Amino acid sequence: MIECYAAFAAKQKLKEFRYAEPRQIGPMDAVIGISHCGICHSDIHLIDNDWQTSRYPLVPGHEIIGKVERVGVDVRDLTPGQRVGVGWQAGSCGNCEWCRRGEENLCPDDTATAVGHYGGFARKVIVDSRFVFPIPPLMASESAAPLLCAGITVYSPLRRLTKPGDKVGVIGIGGLGHLAVQFARALGCHVTAFSHTPGKEEEARALGAGDFIGSKDKNTLAKLKRHFDFLLTTVNVTLDWELYLAMLRPNGRLIVVGAVDKPLEIPAGAIISGQKGVIASVIGSPGMIREMLDFAARERIAARTEVLPLKDVNAALDRVRQNKARYRMVLEV
Amino acid sequence: MIECYAAFAAKQKLKEFRYAEPRQIGPMDAVIGISHCGICHSDIHLIDNDWQTSRYPLVPGHEIIGKVERVGVDVRDLTPGQRVGVGWQAGSCGNCEWCRRGEENLCPDDTATAVGHYGGFARKVIVDSRFVFPIPPLMASESAAPLLCAGITVYSPLRRLTKPGDKVGVIGIGGLGHLAVQFARALGCHVTAFSHTPGKEEEARALGAGDFIGSKDKNTLAKLKRHFDFLLTTVNVTLDWELYLAMLRPNGRLIVVGAVDKPLEIPAGAIISGQKGVIASVIGSPGMIREMLDFAARERIAARTEVLPLKDVNAALDRVRQNKARYRMVLEV
Numbered sequence: 085m086i087e088c089y090a091a092f093a094a095k096q097k098l099k100e101f102r103y104a105e106p107r108q109i110g111p112m113d114a115v116i117g118i119s120h121c122g123i124c125h126s127d128i129h130l131i132d133n134d135w136q137t138s139r140y141p142l143v144p145g146h147e148i149i150g151k152v153e154r155v156g157v158d159v160r161d162l163t164p165g166q167r168v169g170v171g172w173q174a175g176s177c178g179n180c181e182w183c184r185r186g187e188e189n190l191c192p193d194d195t196a197t198a199v200g201h202y203g204g205f206a207r208k209v210i211v212d213s214r215f216v217f218p219i220p221p222l223m224a225s226e227s228a229a230p231l232l233c234a235g236i237t238v239y240s241p242l243r244r245l246t247k248p249g250d251k252v253g254v255i256g257i258g259g260l261g262h263l264a265v266q267f268a269r270a271l272g273c274h275v276t277a278f279s280h281t282p283g284k285e286e287e288a289r290a291l292g293a294g295d296f297i298g299s300k301d302k303n304t305l306a307k308l309k310r311h312f313d314f315l316l317t318t319v320n321v322t323l324d325w326e327l328y329l330a331m332l333r334p335n336g337r338l339i340v341v342g343a344v345d346k347p348l349e350i351p352a353g354a355i356i357s358g359q360k361g362v363i364a365s366v367i368g369s370p371g372m373i374r375e376m377l378d379f380a381a382r383e384r385i386a387a388r389t390e391v392l393p394l395k396d397v398n399a400a401l402d403r404v405r406q407n408k409a410r411y412r413m414v415l416e417v
Numbered sequence: 418m419i420e421c422y423a424a425f426a427a428k429q430k431l432k433e434f435r436y437a438e439p440r441q442i443g444p445m446d447a448v449i450g451i452s453h454c455g456i457c458h459s460d461i462h463l464i465d466n467d468w469q470t471s472r473y474p475l476v477p478g479h480e481i482i483g484k485v486e487r488v489g490v491d492v493r494d495l496t497p498g499q500r501v502g503v504g505w506q507a508g509s510c511g512n513c514e515w516c517r518r519g520e521e522n523l524c525p526d527d528t529a530t531a532v533g534h535y536g537g538f539a540r541k542v543i544v545d546s547r548f549v550f551p552i553p554p555l556m557a558s559e560s561a562a563p564l565l566c567a568g569i570t571v572y573s574p575l576r577r578l579t580k581p582g583d584k585v586g587v588i589g590i591g592g593l594g595h596l597a598v599q600f601a602r603a604l605g606c607h608v609t610a611f612s613h614t615p616g617k618e619e620e621a622r623a624l625g626a627g628d629f630i631g632s633k634d635k636n637t638l639a640k641l642k643r644h645f646d647f648l649l650t651t652v653n654v655t656l657d658w659e660l661y662l663a664m665l666r667p668n669g670r671l672i673v674v675g676a677v678d679k680p681l682e683i684p685a686g687a688i689i690s691g692q693k694g695v696i697a698s699v700i701g702s703p704g705m706i707r708e709m710l711d712f713a714a715r716e717r718i719a720a721r722t723e724v725l726p727l728k729d730v731n732a733a734l735d736r737v738r739q740n741k742a743r744y745r746m747v748l749e750v
Contacts, residue, residue, distance in 0.1 A: 362688070
């Protein structure tokens, strides 16, 4: 039996849960013995059934670090005992245009680690080995776990879209944002951190931000016209989108990776003048996750975390719900 | 004196108006004797002061064809008698980053032909010669006039963003849309025309559309999931944006060139899933306008127009207000 924590209904506290570990696993599957699992805001959305896709009992957790326990007969690239990570995606169809191109994150028939599949708040997880990634040796496991979802979510658009020298604003210095500041800086961008919390200035600068803007002050924001090549918004609340779009230089892009609750209201004039755009990004391909882990190891990019034991999962979830985590909660198994 | 037609207050009919032709013009200016001027929806917005930028008397008109009458002492590339065109832009600062890069359409201190400057519903217009373009010899003037604004507005994003073989949907088959269908087809894309008017199907196909969708039927629209690489919206009314975004393939882009009256409502989930985007485009640089004219001449791309004499300007404007023009009204001077 695999011991884990599950939600049994929307918005409920998690409780202990067990499911049977299959004697036989699929030829491409891997069983991972979990040592750490980060808590992402989307775990909260899943527990609460905010996206109407949840099935209960629901075992959250998709920022997993652990060791390979056993692999299916066709797995060639993983060895028992090897330290690995698993993120949002636990499988994909393998046959569609996107899978065949190595862009499995765009597969319309993918499997999410914690949607209709038991996730990482557990002693073990069983996933398609194509979505299991070796972790570079020098990374601490608790600092590496959040890279698997928060990290790739911000690395992918920064890597694909920015050029060294670009002016990048990171909106929201939380789990995603504090990694985005580090990645954007290491990619050669000038980084401005936007946060509602003035107390985060010193840390944001230590992470690589050249400037810090207290985003509660609309007057300060209104002065920053035509300043940024990119604004990466990691928050899940509605902002004054017109005000932020005015901060973009011509051809600038507002990159959306935060699951904002209400539709973004975008006046046509705010994007036509200066031919700007609002574009989204979703996690990253397996190839890009491998690249990100390598880049993070080389550039000494790590999540700043608060670690609690798995049995304290409900306390940890509360800290995430209250936006108190600095900057990511990680459960230790 | 230069004879023209002007609005003297918002939402009023145009009346005859004259202004003095300066004896001395700027060293880089050109005086154009106008033969034709197209009517763009933005002329209506300017007459009505919809954008709060209008100054009266306001002489609309920014799809101008005519002949060079005289040029300033520093103009080297225009000759009196030469047939030329002028579009939305009549000048730019010449000194900013964007002007120096040849992207004058992004200059923050530009001059629009009909905003704070007397436009093309007139016998003559005086503009910066850098924004005066030779018209290829085989084009009829009335078919060329709409290229200067409607044409470049759709050509620029199609040329910069699409690849041959892409599936492109053109939403709205009017002044901009009927040119977009022709340009997208000539650029090697598979084109689907979306129109509220079933009667436009035959013409849309003749212009190059491979498919035609009657866009009043939401059931038909809902079936087209993950189909298009690009949707180019040329309309100025609010659409069901979520429905159209669902028609985009992963990495697809909704390109906005129509001055929609209300903010676009974009659910974050509708762009995060499939990492889609909403991007705008604004006219085109002088270099791209020259390229477009050459491309249109080579590919035999022309606006389909209804021509009325300049004195019937108010009747022509009414046809535009009522969306009756097939597909562009052009005034003949």
